[in-house]
Amino acid sequence: MPPAAVDLKSTATGLHRAISSNEQGLYEITPLPVGRYTVTVNKPGFRQATASEVDLQYGETRTIDFTLQVGGTSETVEVTAAPEALNRTNAEVAGVMNRRKSRRFRSAAATGPA
Numbered sequence: 001m002p003p004a005a006v007d008l009k010s011t012a013t014g015l016h017r018a019i020s021s022n023e024q025g026l027y028e029i030t031p032l033p034v035g036r037y038t039v040t041v042n043k044p045g046f047r048q049a050t051a052s053e054v055d056l057q058y059g060e061t062r063t064i065d066f067t068l069q070v071g072g073t074s075e076t077v078e079v080t081a082a083p084e085a086l087n088r089t090n091a092e093v094a095g096v097m098n099r100r101k102s103r104r105f106r107s108a109a110a111t112g113p114a
Contacts, residue, residue, distance in 0.1 A: 002044070003021045006019050007041075041068065
């Protein structure tokens with residue numbers, strides 16, 4: 001099966017990456033800075049599929065699955081990305097550390113078991 005063209009673009013900075021999927025339809029784009037992205041997949045004989053407003057945080061791995069629908073090249077399918085509840089790539093737990101969380105963490109560490 002021929003590969004699909006995968007395009008990624010930062011909505012804030014204009015950073016653009018273009019790659020092709022492998023024979024199984026898998027793709028990986030690394031490394032990427034924190035930000036909001038739009039991912040578009042094109043394959044001849046299928047409708048274009050787009051995931052917009054994909055937020056990527058520091059140290060986060062995101063999985064965005066596309067199901068391409070048979071159709072003309074002028075048709076587009078829009079996918080709205082929601083935050084992933086489960087990291088399906090690995091067992092890593094990550095999050096954004098803000099000042100309030102950081103203060104609570106330091107306080108708990110200072111009063112921990114002796």
